[in-house]
Amino acid sequence: MPKGYLIFELTCHLPFVKSSRPGDYPHENWLNDAISNTYLPLLRTLRRLDIKSVPFKLTFTISPTLASMLSDPILQERFVSYLDSRIALGEKEVERTSSEPDKNKLAKLYLESFLQNKSDFIGLYGMNLLNGFNELQKDGKINIITTFATHCYLPFFQSYTNSVEAQIYTAISTHNTMFNSTPKGFWLPELGYRQGIEDILSKFKIDYFFTAIHAFLFGSKVPSNGIYAPVQVGDSGVYAFCRDLASSMYVLSQTEGYPGDFSYREYSHDISGELDAEYLGKDIVYPDGSRVNSGFKYYSNTDSFRDAKQVYDPGKAADVVREHAENFIYNLKKRVKKLLRYTDRPPVIVCPYDAQVFGHWWFEGIDWLETVIKELASDDDLALIYPEEYLVKNKCEEKISLSFSSCGNGGYSGDWLNGSNDWIYRHIYSITDKMTELANRFPDEGGLKRRALNHAAREVLLAQASDWPFIMKSGIAAPFASNQIKEHVSSFLKIYNDLSGNSVDTEWLTTIERKNSLFPDIDYHIFRG
């Protein structure tokens, strides 16, 4: 029996972005980059492990907005165009770098990877990556859980219980449709916790969720096993697992963690920032001058003590990947050994990461994960486990009340509420209230009015996404984020005003339904007070 357990939770989430016309704005590339850099290579790795009969157990949160985009035929077509543009650029890059052997080798490697992605995407998954995730879940290799429908930041919706329930109801119903399963676990976006959510999750038969460490440490009492065993949250019957901070640092920190190693590929140095627009093409340089990742990056992380940038060497990086995987397991085993002196059961170390850390930002991250999984497969002391499996194996009867917390700067809500984004909340709350008013005012509508009401509910949920205030604060793509909120508020208000005037603008409604085409089965009654 292992002395300790490890939960890998990989969060797959992006906000819903779909322009009316292809190339309208560059932000659709967030999805394309995620598929190309993370999800396709990750699925490829997991399939390879499966074929080699290497055991693994990974918990994936796939957000309803991401799942909706992955299964959207229009966005699937646009992803193929994205790959075609990278393949065309790759062919040019192979030629352009022909006099520089090291760069040329990399250009060929990237071109090969885009070609492989296209082949997998079309041939293996029929353009829908959810098929890949579903297959792995069916075989018990991964466990997929859900999160709020549009990834709202819970602490700001504490007073809006029916809206929180609408988010959960829509999430679970989308999950049932997309994954043909009922999620047992729930990811609280940004690990944002407020007291009371456990009772709501319990109503939806959710067994567990995850928190930041101060939720545990500053709760009603410090749990006897610290953060290394789940606790029952009050009398709700729902369990909370706690994130391990040190494991986060190894993987997430550029300065103190593995990804900053000088042998690894540098994330930010992309040819899209260097070459002229005509060469790069309109899929990388947009008419307004915005440039997106091309995927062609030739340098390794800069050593601040050296002047010249080094060309990336994948062979050298592969050696370091092995070292870092061994170091990760070494540190965790050492921790388990120490923890066993304090805990009354095998400790569980919870490692939740945004999936896009692997492959997208930390290029070698997927190889690292693969090596860790292989090492663990033959390790007697440490094993991967699913949260629900740990709960079955270990009785966790200790009950505590948790404390307000998040993974944001300072541990609270400042990233989602500050001078750059505080204006949005009066609008979001106002349309949330008005949606409840509509749901009560129109208890049993059918036909066109029902369509309008359902779409109004969709717009309210979309406006509640935590991504937009976060992006506004980060300063990257802030005008776009700000306009997304305005669009959702304005679309909702148009429906609200139309319905108040007893009319519906059918043409407009059809257009906006096509654009924001997620949650096809949404039922506006979920907002009834």
Added chain:
Amino acid sequence: MTKNRLQSLSLSDLIAVAEQQGIINCREMEKEDLIDSIIDAFEESRLERLEDDNWTIQSMCRKFDIFQDEEISPEKVSEIPDHFNASKVEILLVNPLMAFVFWEYGDSAKELAQKCSRHNHLLLRVHEKKFKDGKVSFFDIPVKFEENKWYINLPSNGCQYYIELICHLASGDKVLAVSNKIESPLKITRDIVSNESMNRSDFLVLAGVYGFYDDDDGSGDNSQKIVSFLNTGSIREGD
């Protein structure tokens, strides 16, 4: 803001943007230099913000990278109303010691307030109820008629707070709106070192910060910086 967009601005507009960004001697610069300085200043401020972020936040930022940020053209910007003609006050907890309050009041309440108020302001009455002893108190913050939001330093953690938006009338105070209630948590990061339920080294092991934690008190001045625990850590865990 793109280079193209900046090039379309007049020199006086560019100077105004440059001054906002704290660029010195901007009035003496040529237009092209001014544009380059503004772009550099935007990038610098973006990088500074990124450096201030913890690892999790930094990793999230990288999902939303655009190499050169765009500006939404005015015809694409959706218009939304400034207010909703409702009397309302709402309070949100930013962290255990700070809250954000926003409010608005309907046209009739506005007319009443502006015509009949005995003062040239409204009041935010902040009600506080301590968890420990149930002691109730309040304090007032005067706000101008044209204001609609405020950040409030909360005097203590471990309390329930709510707010009344009040107008002084000759006949007495009129409450225009009452907010939701928020609870600031009882314990915050600085309490970690005064934990009496177990000895400190045991606590640090179980909190997952053993080996990453210097021997000083570590709580720092800022009670909310829980992630600062690891700032002095090394990749190899301590024995």
